[in-house]
Structures are given as C-alpha cells and as structure tokens.
C-alpha cells in the first residue's frame with residue numbers, strides 16, 4: 001500500500017498468480033470489460049503471439065471515496081510459465097492481496113500445486129508469509145472437459161480458510177465476484193493495520209458498494225456478491241472475527 005497524503009491518494013496492489021495458461025490475463029481482460037470507463041485505465045499487456053504473458057499485465061482502476069480520497073487499485077498478473085520465476089518474484093513484491101487462479105482441469109492439478117508452492121516461496125523471499133496475505137482462490141475454466149467436480153472443489157474449499165470461486169473467465173463468469181472477494185479481504189486487512197476508516201472516513205461497505213457499481217454490479221447486494229464463494233465465506237463476510 002502506498003499513501004500520498006498531499007494528493008489524498010491511496011494505492012493498493014493486487015496480484016493475480018497461478019500456473020501458465022490458467023486464465024490470469026483473461027481475468028484482467030474481463031475485469032477491464034466490466035469496468036466503467038470512468039474508473040478504468042488502459043489495460044497494459046505484453047504477450048507473445050501464442051497468448052503467453054512475457055512480463056506482466058497491469059490494469060489500473062481508480063475509485064473516488066467519500067470526501068476527497070481517491071483509491072487506486074493496481075491489478076497485476078504474473079507470467080505463469082516456469083521459466084519466468086524471477087519476474088514473478090519481482091511482480092509479487094509489495095502485493096497487498098493475491099488472487100490465485102487455478103486451472104480446473106484434472107490434468108493441471110500438479111501445475112496448480114507447483115504454482116502455489118512457488119507463490120509461497122516468492123512471498124517468503126519478499127519477507128511475507130502466505131498465511132498473512134489476503135488470498136482468494138479461483139478455479140477457472142469450469143466450461144472445459146475433464147475438470148475437477150463441483151463437489152470435489154466444494155470439499156476442498158470447506159477445508160481451507162480462503163474463499164474459493166468458480167469461474168469461466170472467457171465468459172466473464174465469476175470474474176468480478178472473485179475480484180470483489182479479494183478486494184474485501186485486502187481492504188479489511190489494510191484497514192485493521194492502518195485504520196483507514198478512522199483516518200479517511202472511508203468505510204469498508206460503502207467503498208465496496210462503490211466499486212461494485214463501477215464494475216456493473218450495482219444492483220446486487222454485497223451479501224449476494226460475497227455468497228458466490230463456495231468456501232471460506234465467513235472470512236469474507238466477517239473478516240473481523242479472526243483478528
């Protein structure tokens with residue numbers, strides 16, 4: 001998090017992590033498409049011709065809070081291919097929250113696990129532990145053949161504390177819900193550390209409502225949006241409990 005008192009600007013960094021081809025870039029594209037042009041900057045991507053991220057993608061989103069504070073969200077993806085380990089370590093530096101985009105295909109289970117360990121290592125290298133990091137998990141590519149079943153993922157989700165989302169990023173399904181879950185966890189963690197609500201009068205629910213409406217979900221209640229998680233719901237709905 002960066003705070004510029006003079007400009008009354010708060011910058012939060014969110015990182016989409018996961019194995020190669022799990023749909024991180026596609027999530028950002030869908031988020032960009034859902035965002036009101038007034039809130040969203042240009043989506044910057046750098047890819048080779050076969051869709052592989054070379055360095056990172058960045059989507060900047062800006063929201064005006066009540067009063068004169070503006071909140072800038074910088075949403076990054078890492079390149080998932082194994083050879084880009086050094087770049088992932090760099091991109092995840094200073095992250096305030098992480099969305100782990102897993103591939104639902106059975107054949108990708110091992111790659112998901114390796115990427116998760118890689119995330120843990122790279123956070124550690126930056127002085128963070130995974131357990132302290134606001135984290136959501138998304139199982140993407142639910143439309144594909146030979147994927148892990150809803151039942152299996154529901155069971156997995158109920159065993160962990162992280163909210164788990166199901167998505168088809170190419171259709172935009174589950175993308176904004178995952179993002180809102182990540183933002184809520186991240187915001188509440190920063191708020192409890194830095195007392196954002198006290199200092200800036202920017203209250204979590206109001207801020208979430210504003211973001212939701214800028215992302216085309218203004219007609220849905222927060223509970224309804226957070227209910228999209230198949231596990232770890234309590235943490236999203238009531239993050240104060242564990243602190």
Ligand SMILES: Nc1nc2c(ncn2[C@@H]2O[C@H](COP(=O)(O)OP(=O)(O)OP(=O)(O)O)[C@@H](O)[C@H]2O)c(=O)[nH]1
Nearest residue numbers: 020021022023024025026053079080141168169170
């Ligand atoms: N069928 C299906 N294809 C998807 C879905 N999400 C992404 N894809 C496709 O999967 C391929 C890889 O998606 P990307 O978003 O580029 O994957 P990535 O995680 O950014 O990959 P790296 O940049 O290499 O780490 C693309 O061809 C996408 O169109 C999905 O939900 N369903």
Ligand SMILES: [Mg+2]
Nearest residue numbers: 024025052053
């Ligand atoms: Mg990519």
